Amino acid sequence: MGGPTRLPAAAGIDIGGTTTSAVVIGDDGAIVAEASLPTPAREGGTAMFRTAVRVCEMAMSRGRFELTAVGVGAAGVIDPADGSILAASNSFRDWAGYPLASDLRMALHVPVVVENDVNAFIEGERRIGAARGLDDVLGMTLGTGVGGALVIGGGLHTGPNGAAGEIGHVPGFGNQRCSCGRTGHLETLASGPAIARRYLERRGSGNGAAELTAVDVAAAAREGDPAAAAVFDDAGRAVATAAVMVATLVDVTHVVVGGGVARAWDLLQPAIEAGIAAEPPVSEQPITVVASLLGVHAVAVGAAFLADRGVCT
Ligand SMILES: [Zn+2]
Numbered sequence: 601m602g603g604p605t606r607l608p609a610a611a612g613i614d615i616g617g618t619t620t621s622a623v624v625i626g627d628d629g630a631i632v633a634e635a636s637l638p639t640p641a642r643e644g645g646t647a648m649f650r651t652a653v654r655v656c657e658m659a660m661s662r663g664r665f666e667l668t669a670v671g672v673g674a675a676g677v678i679d680p681a682d683g684s685i686l687a688a689s690n691s692f693r694d695w696a697g698y699p700l701a702s703d704l705r706m707a708l709h710v711p712v713v714v715e716n717d718v719n720a721f722i723e724g725e726r727r728i729g730a731a732r733g734l735d736d737v738l739g740m741t742l743g744t745g746v747g748g749a750l751v752i753g754g755g756l757h758t759g760p761n762g763a764a765g766e767i768g769h770v771p772g773f774g775n776q777r778c779s780c781g782r783t784g785h786l787e788t789l790a791s792g793p794a795i796a797r798r799y800l801e802r803r804g805s806g807n808g809a810a811e812l813t814a815v816d817v818a819a820a821a822r823e824g825d826p827a828a829a830a831v832f833d834d835a836g837r838a839v840a841t842a843a844v845m846v847a848t849l850v851d852v853t854h855v856v857v858g859g860g861v862a863r864a865w866d867l868l869q870p871a872i873e874a875g876i877a878a879e880p881p882v883s884e885q886p887i888t889v890v891a892s893l894l895g896v897h898a899v900a901v902g903a904a905f906l907a908d909r910g911v912c913t
Contacts, residue, residue, distance in 0.1 A: 606666035607632075611659060612724075612904025613652050614717065614897075615674040617641060617691055617744040620651045622659040623900040625908070629728055631897060633662035641691055645698035652700075653707045670704060671713045671907030673720030673899035675744075677762070683714035689779065691744065713907045717899045718747035718765070719756055721858050721892070724902030726751065729893040730856045737854040738846050740767055740839065742861035745779055746787040752850065767842050789838040792861050795831050802827040818864035832864060836871025840879070843872070843889050847881040858892030865891040 609632065613622045621636035635658035640647040652672065660667055676688035676695065683701025704712040715723075722739030725731040731739070735754040741747040746768030750757045757764050768787040769780055776794070778785040788794050792814040799817045821828035843855045862868070872889050881887065892898050 606664045608668045609665040610669045610904045610908035611656050612900035613672045614899035620655050622655045624659050625904045633659045635659040644694035669711045669907035671903030673717040673903040675717050678716050718749040720899045720902035722749040724898040725856045727905045730890050736852045740857050741859035742790050743859035746791050790835040799831045832867035833871045836868040837875040840872045840875025847887050853885045853887045855889040862891050
């Protein structure tokens, strides 16, 4: 074809509950292009797949790149054998069972790796983010739900059933109904929807505020609204308790917190630190809980690194 040389680059795609985004990373691991679109979660798996392809092509069109591999971080349980979606939350229509990796491979003509979004998140943070250099760390994402990924001895610890690290669904955090159908899970205090719902309950205003989000509650807390501050305090203390549980059980004392709710780190951090100080682990090892450095890019960056490393299915 001729023309200027194209730079070999890997792309990472993050298929999240509200936004699908892509990044292109160059040889040195830096983000060289990005793009995003709303996730058509209610339109079904095919629409979500098409959006993933489009957002990848949009990011690729922002430079002269030669696509070498694509990594995807997707919500849900991913089949490690073929990169299909084994199970997904009810907010995604027709997503469970979707053959995501094989469809992307056919559409983009490069090797494709699909990984759970929280696993991709902690990979991104370990490569160029807040967990760089850490071989033992818990990644926790506070978003539509609460996700977890446990890295032990430099590798992702998935457990014999692939269920390790699901910190969002440990019980003992009150009596509210969780998205999974059970009661009192960490997610019922620390997810974005939980923060919005608990704020409305405290205010006694259930009606007419369906559009309220954790971002609005954070703004109210910063303006001195005590109900909003209390909800973030509860979320932070719950995150601290979860961190102490993990430190106590498996001696992992570093936690990186991402997801949309972590953008209110100014509101969460004091409660997290107070919670850890109030219930330190019996080992008396210090626990470090920090916010994601890569923010909205963490999942896509981690997915791109996973693809680039050639862990292809
Ligand atoms: Zn649950």
